[in-house]
Amino acid sequence: MQRRKLGKSGLEVSAVGLGCMGMSFGYGPAADKKQAISVIRAAVERGVTFFDTAEVYGPLTNEELVGEALAPFRDKVVIATKYGFDLAAFPGLNSRPEHIKQVAEASLKRLKTDVIDLFYQHRVDPKVPIEDVAGAVKELIQEGKVRHFGLSEAGAKTIRRAHAVHPVAAVQSEYSLWTRDPEAEVLPTVEELGIGFVPWSPLGQGFLTGKVDSTMTFDSTSDLRASFPRFTPEARKANQPVVDLLSAIAKRKKATPAQIALAWLLAQKPWIVPIPGTRKLERMVENIGAAEVELTSADLREIESAFSKITVQGARLSEEHMKLIDR
Numbered sequence: 001m002q003r004r005k006l007g008k009s010g011l012e013v014s015a016v017g018l019g020c021m022g023m024s025f026g027y028g029p030a031a032d033k034k035q036a037i038s039v040i041r042a043a044v045e046r047g048v049t050f051f052d053t054a055e056v057y058g059p060l061t062n063e064e065l066v067g068e069a070l071a072p073f074r075d076k077v078v079i080a081t082k083y084g085f086d087l088a089a090f091p092g093l094n095s096r097p098e099h100i101k102q103v104a105e106a107s108l109k110r111l112k113t114d115v116i117d118l119f120y121q122h123r124v125d126p127k128v129p130i131e132d133v134a135g136a137v138k139e140l141i142q143e144g145k146v147r148h149f150g151l152s153e154a155g156a157k158t159i160r161r162a163h164a165v166h167p168v169a170a171v172q173s174e175y176s177l178w179t180r181d182p183e184a185e186v187l188p189t190v191e192e193l194g195i196g197f198v199p200w201s202p203l204g205q206g207f208l209t210g211k212v213d214s215t216m217t218f219d220s221t222s223d224l225r226a227s228f229p230r231f232t233p234e235a236r237k238a239n240q241p242v243v244d245l246l247s248a249i250a251k252r253k254k255a256t257p258a259q260i261a262l263a264w265l266l267a268q269k270p271w272i273v274p275i276p277g278t279r280k281l282e283r284m285v286e287n288i289g290a291a292e293v294e295l296t297s298a299d300l301r302e303i304e305s306a307f308s309k310i311t312v313q314g315a316r317l318s319e320e321h322m323k324l325i326d327r
Helices: 033-045 061-076 097-110 130-142 156-165 186-193 204-209 233-238 240-253 257-268 281-292 297-307
Strands: 003-005 012-014 050-052 078-083 116-121 146-152 168-174 196-200
Touching: 033 061, 033 281, 061 078, 061 097, 078 097, 078 146, 097 116, 097 130, 116 130, 116 168, 130 146, 130 156, 146 156, 156 168, 156 186, 168 186, 186 196, 204 240, 204 257, 233 240, 240 257, 240 297, 257 281, 257 297
Parallel strands: 050 078, 078 116, 116 146, 146 168, 168 196
Antiparallel strands: 003 012
């Protein structure tokens, strides 16, 4: 497995990480715990060193799962987790410094570790100055409880303000072939400041794998996609050309659409590390295989040119979720 550095932070991770949220939450009922642990451990055996979780996934249960799965390999892996939601008033936010510190203590216990490698603010809290947030994490770093500071779905101005207080190691936002929002301001900002970038949902919540069609149904009680405008049957039908494009290139490259979608991200910048999630062993193996797929500059130009003629239908998240995005 190739390795990459997240910007100038010195934090080195596998070129493809593993997003663990879906094992407990978000895309249907939680996976069988034994099965989930075996997938996480199989990823470690195949060279994956970067694992992503959060307090809110479950809530709490995903951190416990990741902690148990990675305990035997703790010194070989990088664990990223997140704070910033108010679990008692979800989806309310709470990034007050004292709350961040309480979450850190609780996350350390659930993750069965004495240090969090990368601690992200999950969503920017408009009620708390980002300088106070950065200051709280800086104190946790000085105490040896956290190694690196991260931000999730933060806008360029917020990133700059936070970075001025304590270096930001990584910014995590949704980014994929069909969600290009970070390209306008966030990617140029992190490049300038030497910050790594971690695309979540690099496979478009599964759509870019080609396994989601217009007939699929999503459980409104346990699958977030049931409320996402991009996942209505009409939008899925309208967005099929995106998958057709990936499938055509995959065929030529003897790869899968998912591998082409991930290889495209890896080809954008050397400090980009996608974290596709899955609960299936064969999908995890397929995803990390993307690091071996070489896209030439001609391939990339072809993808860009074909994609410029496609208009993606539907917002990437529900209105409620979009209100939490810092822009």
